[in-house]
Amino acid sequence: MRNNVPFLIVFIDALSYGFFKKNNGKLININSFSYEYKLLPTAGYSSNIHWLLFANRKPDDLNYFTDWNIVGEKADRSKKNICLKSLSFIDKVDYFSDTLRIFLRYSGLIKNNLPFSEINLFENKAIYFFNQSKNTKYNLFRKKFLFIDYDKHKRKIGLIIENAKNEKINIFIFSRCLDEIGHLYGPESNQYKNYTENLFKCLEIILTKVLKEAKYNVILISDHGMTEIKSYINILKPLYLEFGYPGEDYIIYCDSVYLRVWSKYGCLIEKIRRYLSSIEIIKILTEEERRMYGIRKVKFGNLICVLKEGYAFNPNHFGLIIRKYPRGMHGYLDRSDNNTGLILANIKLFNEREIYPWDFYDKLFNLLI
Ligand SMILES: [Zn+2]
DSSP: OOOOSOEEEEEETTOOHHHHHHHTTTSOOOTTOOEEEEEOOOSSOHHHHHHHHHHOOOHHHHTOSSSEEEOGGGOOOOHHHHHHHTTTHHHHOHHHHHHHHHHHHHTTSOOSOOOGGGGGGEEEOOOOGGGOOGGGTTOBTTBOOEEEEHHHHTTTHHHHHHHHHTTTOOEEEEEOHHHHHHHHHOTTSHHHHHHHHHHHHHHHHHHHHHHHHSOOEEEEEESOOOEEOOEEEOOHHHHHHHHOOTTSSOEEEEOSSEEEEEOSOHHHHHHHHHHHHTSTTEEEOOHHHHHHHTOOOGGGOSEEEEEOTTEEESSOOOTTOOSSOOSEEOOOOOOOTTTSEEEEESSOOOSSSEEOHHHHHHHHHHHTO
16 A cells, blocks of 8 residues: 555553553543554563564564573583583572672673573573664664654654654654663552653644644554563472472573473473463463464473563563562563553554554555555
């Protein structure tokens, strides 16, 4: 379909559909968004979802899932990793491990939840969509866009758009701070609310101006929701007690809401699968789900498990937050309002109300031809 009207896309990381519904009317009162959709969750965090939404690349295509993956024979044998591996005794000391890990993390020695005994078996090859190199910068729907970082340029956005709209070019405004605020303070906090209200105030001014003076297709989209964490669970300790320390027979990695297990022994994988499936708040992804989400590679795990909404693993060293437990989390596969993202538009995009990230990509790709 040919469409000569340029697009203005506003992307807000971690604005939950549930929060918007609860505060609708208070957030934005222009009538520009007649169409509203829910963005269904997919497996992984922002590092994977952004690629899905804007470049149609699933974890299998990108070759990474939730940043950390196993490397097998090509394990990193750097001095630092060998030194960290020698700390593997810490894995076995329950009471000190968390404090020591936080100390080591603070010292810049570790950046994750990897057991020390396995540290050289993992690599982080993730490239965040918005952190691409200059050469490949933001190949959005394989089309040209003017990119505006809201958090850096909010005072100048009006002026930038003023200059751009005469040329009728596509504009992409993105805001990423809300994700960090949501993790740190939770989606029910004043911080989350205040940031969102200010952002919408700014948007309202921009949109009123743009829509009044120039014709634009306007879409507002968030990648995922944000859920208040109600409980932390430590899965490593019971797994160690049941199956021994990892490293030899099996390898394990858990971050905030995902737990992944590898082993060359099929029967051990089956035993661990049975054990984990008896835990009510853990969901093990089926073959069919792994196909749909594009996480079929074994390097992503023989078993991939995700927690039910509202739970998080402990220890947890998610992102920048080390001094306290995060209050908000996403990455779950539950389709509740809080865990889903939001799409608002002034044009009809879909017949369905609930959309997968790859549907969004396909639609925009076709509209932008
Ligand atoms: Zn996040």
